[in-house]
Amino acid sequence: MRTATIVCQEETLVGILTYDDYQLTLGKFEYKRNNWFYQAKLFETQYNDKLEFFKKIDAFNHWTRNNISALICHVEEVKLQRKRVILKEGEIANAVYFVKSGEIEVFII
Numbered sequence: 038m039r040t041a042t043i044v045c046q047e048e049t050l051v052g053i054l055t056y057d058d059y060q061l062t063l064g065k066f067e068y069k070r071n072n073w074f075y076q077a078k079l080f081e082t083q084y085n086d087k088l089e090f091f092k093k094i095d096a097f098n099h100w101t102r103n104n105i106s107a108l109i110c111h112v113e114e115v116k117l118q119r120k121r122v123i124l125k126e127g128e129i130a131n132a133v134y135f136v137k138s139g140e141i142e143v144f145i146i
Contacts, residue, residue: 043123049139055132058111
């Protein structure tokens with residue numbers, strides 16, 4: 038359950054990873070070592086852009102290229118408008134939001 042509300046303060050580009058995809062991806066790294074199929078699903082420029090973005094996040098900077106590749110295949114980029122409420126305090130979140138550009142505010146009502 039969320040303990041705060043998150044609202045976009047300007048047009049914001051986020052990557053959304055659902056709980057189910059997170060579990061699927063992280064739970065299957067061992068037998069998905071050869072993930073060329075997942076890399077092929079993305080255009081090379083989009084793939085490289087996402088790869089560089091995730092490598093800059095502390096939680097992922099020690100991951101291998103293959104592990105990050107498996108993860109980013111499940112991340113959907115979505116452009117959210119200003120004042121869009123991403124999550125409300127008290128809601129159960131089923132996804133992780135990675136802010137690529139823009140600004141969000143987290144506050145407790």
